[in-house]
Amino acid sequence: MTAPASASATGLVLTEAAAAKAKGLLDQEGRDDLSLRIAVQPGGCAGLRYQLYFDDRTLDGDKVDTIGGVNLVVDKMSVPYLMGATVDFSDTIESQGFTIDNPNAGGSCACGDSFN
Template identity: 70%
Template sequence: MSATQQAEGANTESTTAIGVTLTDEAAVKVKALIEQEGRDDLRLRVAVQPGGCSGLRYQLFFDERDLDGDKIQSYDGFEVVVDRMSVPYLGGATIDFADRIDAQGFTIDNPNASGSCACGDSFH
């Protein structure tokens, strides 16, 4: 079963509320990075924070905290968490991971972003 199918099969309320999908490549990379940390209490936290030249920027990091209003989506072997303030900005977003000569790292395709800065580091 793919990571996307697993996310779709997760708790309906969480899946609908979080609205973030990881591609299979991103899910494999996140799981590998968590395993590399050697901890079983870490989750991928996806957040939107003020900053950057377009006004908002993404943050992806591993976190063990439970914050009031967190929305959680389960994948095979880990969870993705979005804080309640970031949920409206991330509905329908897809996180991918590329490891090619022309691109490397996580990318976010967000239908809610009406534009981004020239460097691609922030959005509005």
């Protein structure tokens, strides 16, 4: 049984599929010094935009969870926007990629790339 999101440092849930995909990408590159960073930045047609990328930096105030061998990192400014969100990986005919289901988003744009 996994711990509830509130018990994690980042407040995020990283599904097994997302953790496995991230770990696979890191292993493929032969990198064990990178973390999966999720951030919220101003931008997009709805006001805020997600950023999801591998990062070798450590920022002051970062929150870190280790899930499935992957360090999941969220900066201190993004934590309130992402609390309780779930990061998943989809690999279907319709779509492939990481997805973020965020209960804090009041609305999103038609492209699904930004939220408010």
